[in-house]
Amino acid sequence: MKIAFHPDFILPLPQNHRFPMEKYHRLKTFCDTYFGNAHEIWISPEPMKDEWIKTTHSEEYIQKLQKGTLNPQEVRKLGFTWSEQLWEREKRIVQGTWELIQHAYENQCFGVNIAGGTHHAFRDRGEGFCLLNDLALGANLGILGGMDRILIVDLDVHQGNGTASLMKSNPQCFTFSMHAEKTYPLQKLESDLDVSFQPGTNDEEYLEELAFHLPILLREIQPDIILYNAGVDILNGDDVGTLNISMEGCRKRDELVFKLAANSQIPVVVTMGGGYQKNIEPIIEAHQNTILEAMKWELIMKNQS
């Protein structure tokens, strides 16, 4: 397994900014303690080249991001103030996901991006803390590189609207999103498969839906790789999520995805996605569980092969 991280993932933000930027540092420290800082496990991504970004985003939009010429409304939708540092950060995050995809595909293993899951980025605009779409970019580059079928499993509480829009006309990539009905983006777009939950949805109902749909998708699509957005804003207590999923329910969700993939010998690249609570500890714990489950099930997959 490889884990992608770069110090630039941590963007300095004004105090009281809603985005819990501190989590990246905490997760890096956790991984260092848990796995050791042996260089075999780490990928330290360079910024992605523009010509690769162009496979997924418009030239005009890339120019705006590069030169900082987004208009005030476009900046407001992003949720981050534009800076050269922000642009570099985004390019490193998408490169991280892409390098993990290549590695996982070639070595039939799993990969974890400490950041990523930027599923609200569209071809020519960004929103909700997402400038470039790492899942769509990874899928497009993977297909260009010879992968046959890619499954995006987006279990962040928000719908992967950008991903749905970007991959809509690509028959080689299937987009599956499970999300809360009554939160941003209020106007949902059409993924290949959408499952929408009412406020207060509990573990049982949530996990039942996942356990129903995912095995069918794996059987029918037989993907070369799964790109898994493991946002932890499904947790009860999340400021925006509206669902009522426990810490254990969130862990079981991850376990289910990794277990089904491992049983079918399908590589998985997981991105951390969202999570918004004033108290950052549940966010960290849930992300750590995701990383530990990935590690565990990758090992089981290798032992079964």
Ligand SMILES: [Zn+2]
């Ligand atoms: Zn989210």
